[in-house]
Amino acid sequence: MKPELVCFWTAVGLYGISTFSYLFGIIAKYEKLFMVGLFSALAGFIPHTAAIALRWKAGGIEPFITISESITFGIFTTMLIFLVFQFTIKKVRPLGVLVMPVAFVLLGWAGTLMKDVATQLAPALQSWWLWVHIIGATTGFGSVLMAAGLGLFYILKEKKSGGIYDKLPDLQALDNLSYRFVAGGFIMYGLMIISGAYWSNTVKGSYWAWDPVEVWSLISWLIYGIYLHLRITFGWRGRKLALYSLVAVVVMIVSYWGVPFSMETFHSGFRIEH
């Protein structure tokens, strides 16, 4: 087995351990399992990073071109945000209950879609704008996933008390944290759309063509735009927005990796007819 694959599947395995630690931790209300989950996630992040680096080195092109690479890189960014948040803010220890299962399942799925390393980047994608676009997309996804995780704990804390729930920040703080992640995600999605539009204009002469990938990204952006308006203009807070963020993140996953890559669009490689 190639070192890249060893690293990749080790990461999947460790994320799996982390996932079950978090899930059993929340079911059994046993806080130490959250620490096992967190350190398993950290341990998994190392081979995850190595797998991306090895693939990048082997192919020599940006490691987020195929659907498998895109998911792998997206989860990498999500995990980076999650770990930084967990080791700096230290407020929401069980946050991995939502983040880690998503990371585990998506990364496992990416493993089933993995193809040989490409050595040539489609000419249309040869630009540093691609980095801006991908960083915007993956950071945006990571942010709204965190927001959804915080929303989940808002709902749980509202209903339950004692044990781990008492150690969570108060509802107001959870609500504010979730909102900040949504606002950050909204900006990063904006960056993704604008950089994509700008680059499309350079390559094709048009910044927007209503292709399915563009429309799905607009849908994602609108969903969080509506979230922000509900909060700022209509004064929504708490439970309603927490539920909203949970539903929205499902749409995000579908729009980000589910639908667009099943279609032959600009994102599947700039298709050139001879």
Place this chain on the structure above:
Amino acid sequence: MMRRIYGLLSSVKLAMGLLIAILISCVVGVTIFRGERAWELIFNSLWFNGLLVLLVLNVAFCFFGRIWGRKVTLISLGMILFHLSFVTILVGIVYNSFFYFRGTIRLTESETLPNADPMSYDVINHGRFFDLSRLKGNTTLIKMHRGYKVDGTDKRAGYEIEVGEGIFKKQDIIYVTHHLEYRGFKYFNDKEGYSLLIILYDKLGRELYGGHVPLQSFKQKDETYLYSTGTKEEGPGGLAYPQDPVKPLFGLQATYEPSKFTERAGDTIFTVWPLVVPDEHKAETLPDHGAGQKPDAPDPHANMKKEDMAAAHSDGKKTGTVATEKPLAEGKVPIGKKIRVGDYYLEAREVRYWVAMSVRYDPGQPIVLASLWIGLGGMVITFIGRIRRSRI
């Protein structure tokens, strides 16, 4: 009345309703309807674009009506920029819609076409106030560079073109990430293909006709490409040959198999059918000798009108000019070799490339693109402002 209209336009409920309506329309446009159908029914429809315009008007009235006169803070400054960007995007789009030009120009190597002639374009669209006289000079495809590289990076294809008139000509090689701009008109590469110079000889070997026949590429199950006459829509097929205005003699399908080793070499597979000429299809008669285009003339398909080239493929089986029964002749010969067809001979003398380029003039585009960045800047400023406020 005016007060009621203002009240409606400045309603936050209307803003939310519009956002939801646009969101639902987008979801429908990528799930229930897709592609062309979604474009026709939703994204290009009057009602959907009306929603977008209404949203922008609503933003203008609703947001700016509320913020007017208030103290400008970091948060409100960001919000002003963000919402203002929506308004300026609309201004850019509307302005562009009046003056834009979009055309697809298709040229074979060495071919020159006048820019101001609408017949030079396969597809042409322009705004109500676009003046065709803005299109100056000619466009020439000098050469198509296959495997074109820039600083060692493969750009796949480069189109060496010359655009303009007199001393104001501009020459450049355009490729996927690099376009040529001439007086505000941008030339983008789009697609390219092979074109065969097919010569018709009489039985004594005298040249009767010659013209370039553009081929289409058809992807095969094994991921390889078949280069043949035909249409993208209907697949490989024949065309009446010789082409208008010369009287056709038979139906011809030409398929090119490129050499794996030598550029512009390889084999041609000819398939020739007897022709069924409809009564209404009256064309000039082929003179005995030297008619049509002399193949050794400087521009081999100067006699071939642009619309003939474009229509060449649709003149085939679809219109009934080519019978589909048993071929009169078929065979595979290398480029430059003849094949016998009854009293005639056919030869694919040379291979050239044709390219299709997108020609665009979008004077409103800079406004839109600048507005996008301003909008993003507004989002960032608001975010920073909120973080700072929560820390105070």
